[in-house]
Amino acid sequence: MRRLRLAMIALMALVASAHLTLGAVAQPVNRPAKLGILYWGRSYGDFLDKPLHDLGYDKGRNLIVEERIAAGSRENLPRLAAELVSLKPDMLLASGTPSVLALKQATDSIPIVMIDVGDALTNGLIQSFAHPGGNITGFNIDSVRLFVKINQLATEVFSGFLLSTLAA
Numbered sequence: 001m002r003r004l005r006l007a008m009i010a011l012m013a014l015v016a017s018a019h020l021t022l023g024a025v026a027q028p029v030n031r032p033a034k035l036g037i038l039y040w041g042r043s044y045g046d047f048l049d050k051p052l053h054d055l056g057y058d059k060g061r062n063l064i065v066e067e068r069i070a071a072g073s074r075e076n077l078p079r080l081a082a083e084l085v086s087l088k089p090d091m092l093l094a095s096g097t098p099s100v101l102a103l104k105q106a107t108d109s110i111p112i113v114m115i116d117v118g119d120a121l122t123n124g125l126i127q128s129f130a131h132p133g134g135n136i137t138g139f140n141i142d143s144v145r146l147f148v149k150i151n152q153l154a155t156e157v158f159s160g161f162l163l164s165t166l167a168a
Contacts, residue, residue, distance in 0.1 A: 032062045036089035038080055038103055039069045040096025040116075048093075070099065077102035085110060100125055104136060114138035 035048075049059070057063040066087050068080035081102035084092060092112045094100040100114045104125060112135055114125065120140040126132035129140070 032064050033057060034064045034066070034087065034089040035091055035093065036084035036087060036110075037065065037067045037093045038077075038084055038095070038099040039067065040077075040094075040099040041070075041072055043067060043069055044095065074098055078105065081106040097123055097125070100136065104134075108135055110135065112136045112138075114140075117141060 048065075052058070052063060059065055066084060066089065068084055070076045070080055077098055081099075084103070085106045089110060092103050092107070092110050094103050094112055094114050095116045097117045097120075100112065100117055100120075101123065103112050114120065114136060115138055117123075117125065117138065117140055120126045120132075120136075120138075121129065125136050126134070126140075
């Protein structure tokens, strides 16, 4: 499960990098890109530094990163989300369903990338998986559906292997 989480975070870093890059293309050359991050639990550290550096963005040079950490406190989320939105970032990154919900309430215009989120559809974060709508994108961690899909793929692969072995 830890590998899946790290893989999701790494992939999300690439998605976030692409979104930030696209947003920064239209920015004046002298204005650094601004990224706001709202953590539900604790900070993930500098997990975005390397992918952003590879795209030419470095904190303090041409990138401003504003982080807020709720530390598991739902009471702080609306205030922290409002603080980030008031800074007018080019993009917001939110970890955890409560953080995404707070940012969704705070803005409908700034792009929000979600990571480490439960069922985004049931929680009202997106309209559908095929067409999320709104300003939210990212990954949905749905372990039941993921387990079913992995089981389905393993069955198909194993069945194909077994059939090809018997035919030989």
